[in-house]
Amino acid sequence: MKAFLFPGQGAQRIGMGEGLFEAFPEQTACADSVLGYSIRELCLTGPMERLTQTQFTQPALYVVGALTWLKRVADGAKADYLLGHSVAEYIALFAAGVVDFETGLRLVQKRGALMAEATGGGMAAVLGLEAAQVEDIIRRHGLTDIFAANVNTPKQIVVSGKREAVVAAEPLFLEAGASHYRVLQVSGAFHTPFMQPARDAFTRFLADIEFRAPQVPVISNVTARPHRPDAIARLMAEQITAPVRWSDSIRYLLAKGLAFEDFEELGPAGGAVVKPMVKRTQLEAGPLDAAELAAEETAEAPTVEAPTRMNGTRHKAAGFGAATLGSASFREDFGVKYAYAAGAMYQGIASAELVIRMAKAGLLAFFGAGGLPMPAVEQAIQRIRSEIPPGAPFGMNFIAHANFPQLEDDLADLLLRHEVRVIEASAFMEVTPALVRYRAKGLSREGGKIKAANRIVAKISRPDVAAQFLSPAPERLLTRLLESGGITPDEAALLREVPMADALCVESDSGGHTDQGMPFTLIPATLKVRDDAQARFPGFARIHVGAGGGIGTPEAAAAVFVLGADFILTGSINQCTVEAGTSDAVKDMLEGMNVYDTDYAPSGEMFEMGSKVQVLKKGLFFPARANKLVSLYRQHESLEEIEPALRRQIEERYFKRSFDEVFADVKASYRAAEVERAERQPKHRMALVFKRYFRDTTRWALAGDLEHKVDFQVHCGPALGAFNQWVAGSELASWRNRHPDIIADRLMAETASLLSRRFSILLGEGGS
Template sequence: MTALVFPGQGSQHVGMGKDLFARFPELTAQADAVLGYSVEELCRTGGGGNLNRTQYAQPALFVVNALSYLAREPALSRPRYLAGHSLGEYNALFAAGCFDFATGVRLVHRRGALMGAAEGGGMLAVLGVPGERLRELIDGVDQGLVDMANFNSATQTVLSGPTDVLREVARALSRHDGVRSVPLKVSAAFHSRCMREAAEEFARFLRGFSFADPQVPVPANVTALPYAPGQVADLLARQIHQPVRWHQITRYLLDHGVESVTEVGPGRVLSGLWTAAAKEVAGGRRSSGGDRGSTAGGRGSRTDAGPVAPGDVSAETGRPFRAEDLGCAEFRRDHGLRYAYLAGAMFRGIASADLVIRLGQHGLMGFFGSGGLDLGQVEKELLRIQGALGADGRYGMNLLHSLDDPAYENAVVDLFLRHGVHTVEAAGFTQLTPAVVRFRYAGAERDAQGAPAARHRVLAKVSRPEVAGAFMAPAPAAIIDRLVGEGMLTVEEARIATELPVSEDICVEADSGGHTDGGAALTLLPAMMRHRDAAMGRHGYRKRLRVGAAGGVGAPETVAAAFVLGADFVLTGSVNQCSPEAGTSDAVKDLLAGLDVQDTAYAPAGDMFELGARVQVVRKSTMFAARGNKLYQLYRQYDGWESIDETTRRVVEDTYFKRPFARVWQETREYHLTNGRAAEIEKAERSPKHRMALAFRWYFARSVRWALEGDPAQRVNFQIQCGPAIGAFNHVVRGTALEHWHDRHVDLIAETLMNGAADVLNRRVARPAVR
């Protein structure tokens, strides 16, 4: 297989393209009309030095690259991949059919003008040290102001930042043997945070264009992964202020069977980088068990093992594993997804409408976190989602079991049915309820062949076999009879309910953020699959039940392992909380981006406080876990608030509540009375222990609110429900374009995990031959 690669700014030279302009007079005239000057004259003479100025160099280089591509012999085989370095990516996208020639000239003309107008800062090329090691060498010296701008090869990295700081960095690096640094002649700190304003302006400019998806895969500079549908405008804008990951792109191409590249345009810089990367990989393959280094998507060392057939992909098919093929094909078709991948709901709207919309627009699906919100808020956000994606679009809503308020659960189902919601994520259920059964079978009918068909899908998140078994079975007769008697289901819907399972998609939730039983995926998943197989045989279903994996999904290796175990899909949670779309505070996201895998702990669940249920929360930089456990200990030990010793009571009031217990109780009482829960207050007035429990619940509710609002005065009390998956993901993206949470858009998180999983399988199982 071959790939065509296009060079970027810096490859231009006087006289380039001299034989091309006469061959393509119409296109040359189109370029001149857009630019307002003769591009042929600029390239022939250098334009009095203008050819080396950003605003002129970029369009000139695009034109020469594009004409060089069009001048290729028609008989040459079509490349398997196209790629371009920085500006060259526009040529790769042009060759891939994303836009026409004139549009490409307009784009780079505007890009060059914006980048050329940027002032201040510079760039420093560093040779002789790996990028990950370079960050360690300059730590502190760079004053936190220098960004990695270009990852060109294993030992060639370009830094961007203030020129005076770069001079200090260069001096510091000169003290290390074998390390050399070269200042670049540029007018600004390209591909760094300094270019964010230019990137935002360019993003606004791009809104005036429509782009086709690439007809040939094009690994993006920003992600080092092929462009997904609908990503052209987004990634081109982000490319201006984010690193060029060229080394990772070359490794991606090598890992996906590319044997050679042809550089199209002036210069041979990219050809040299390719040769170096190919030798590096060949050396790694020859060495016994040698590490092949870190690449995009979190790939690690290469090991060899026997052939594996995860999901629908077999090593015998003669092609490498692809993210699009992992998992169950029927699952992808039923839900209209590119990947067998879902983003789960996080309560209080942390899994926000923005998160769900962005995923839906990129061929993926997420569930809105409706738990803990009032019905008005849920309806408002649901309508916003449907306005963006359509009532039948790719989205789902969370249906959280309300143990102490079944009326609310019923009201949520009323709302979903009224607005035509097709898919819910049923979470927190310890048993089936009339509400979830009603949602599943409302509107059920028989198809043209007389087979039972349900209009609604329930994805059940479960961690216990008995709960999974209930969702895998048809609805219990007692619940069906009750719903028919209340007019909630018709007789025909009730008959169908005896033939179809409550849920066709069972998501096995291992140790996760929020409510968790702390189960191990390696144990739970195979056990649940056997339950599934038994249910299939027992009930004689025509359609196979699907079993997915959730909890701890934070690295490509984890995703790959889930599919090797036989999972039909994966569902992520904690990793999405640290994204621009997540509905929590920047303070929480800053904290999450710095977590490691050991930085979580278990605390009592506020909504099931008296039962001793647990949630997994962030431990680092917050005292919530310790304080929550202390409150539960006090509840178990004492019969009421007044029974606790005075010293302890004062500590709780002063450091936990930040107000007297009496005021906490007053606020708690008003809340319950306002929300129609007078029975709870009556019970509390008879039982000091129950009064204490309700007051302690106040702290748990407030700790969530303080975190969502990012209240700096309450940082120590933040309750952030999160699992160790976020720590794993932080390791994956360290030193990549997704290191900062501002750039971790939820669709890119999915791309990183799914494409990374495919790469893991290609690297760690017997590599199939490429056809």
């Protein structure tokens, strides 16, 4: 195999392209016509001051690289892979037949002109530190004006941002162990969010460009994977603001079996710019993990149609690919590679690490904000933003607080302040003012259609609640918010023309809070609600219906896709991963559970209303003890009414202290009005004391407090038991090898394979 590499900006030099312009006069004349100056004269004689200006450098590199490729082809070269660094990716696209010579040049000319308009930026090469260390330094020191822009090798990272910030950061990186820190001679903060104006303008320019399917795989700088024909335009615009993942691209090709000698650099420097990065990457990291790559590629397999014989007639058997399951518009609207999301798990179990890992893989995950104080949620948002590529998908959980609406308002304020664009609304029985206010901000009318900047994915388990979220905001709430100044009249008018949610997730029997619903009844009923709503909002985007709860195997995922789900949302199976924010002790227990190892227990916050949660029961006393406490609450009006021997037993075994000592702690953590009510009402005092057990059991589990192991409260559904059986005997049998994105790849790939097999059987054995 052979991979050809093309170097980008920085490789330019006087005299480059000598002999090529005469060899390819037609292309040279075309370049002169497009550019309005002699490309031969610029490349051969300069001056260097002009050749190093971005608007001239980029077209010059493109022309020389393209002509070098044409000469190599004339000499008999054949490529198996093509890869260009930054602007040189356009040379690779030309070489692969995606664009012709002139179109590629016009794209590069426009790109160079737009990027040249950026001023006040700077870049610096950092040697000796890995990307994770660079990002950690940026995060720890609050360097909000600097980003990791190019990952050239595992230990050669280029940072980019505001020039003064880049220059000032040198001692921080050297103190952290960098062997060199060299500020580069550029004027723009290339490959960072500061280039967003250039990206936006370039996106508009790309609208009229036709990209053909690559004849040879071209590795994308943004994804470090081969370009897909339907995503080339989007990724080439994104490339302006996204980091160049050169090292990962090389590691991908090494994993495909290429050796150092299989790489050839074509460009002005004769192999001295990007090919040495191959050797450094080989020595410092080596190829990507073969098993993970295989699962990923299976997941990306395209949909195919294979002929099969059925009763003497030729028919087409269904073929499925992971990237084609579910709704294409869901993938496009949420910017993800699969119709798949990882749901929020409270108390940060769906952690920042989990969300970051998923976002970097092009997948949507929701941070588990429920039960966390606002400073912790804000810190999570800031960390996620600092570690994921610009525009990468992520969301935050927004849990209902029926008894404490101020908590909803506080969270809405936080999300709006940080411009969090996607939320998972959970446990809502009705739309609330805080949700309406979040939805209102960013609504706009564009070309006769209304667009929502802030998107809501509502988890529902009843069609009547679904109908509320697929209706406009209630008029009574609009009136209240208008009177309080929470929304403007213009926002109220737009709210009357859009549904409250962009997507619904039908939550069947699941871990944590559950109505124990069945997907086979809930999904069809919800699809009917969605279809009716879609007809009422012709000026709004497509409304999506997904499925969650019970999804831990390909069979379960296939079932809900066949029912009509636009996407799937997983939960329990992500709780048993390296990135999940719970203790190793809990993960060890979850790894060993089966489908019958869960039970239903009262909800700690809402047991007075009969609310239930599904929890792990294997080896635990929590479900039985929680049910016992609620039974006592229903049978008695005060703690004093409980039979003394039973009371002592509960104090000693459940709480390991007296009820009076528990209530003393309660008084220190609840609001004064709540404590006053408890002191006046013995029944309420009993409720607060019992709720402390539920709170403690969660805390013990998250911390892995083995002294209280039998009382761990672990929200979990049987989907994880089914998942454990599915992966038994594989590398994913141990939770220490499980990562949420790898699970997503494997689950979607196997679901696609299963559907292909099942539909082929149905077509082969059914009637014509």
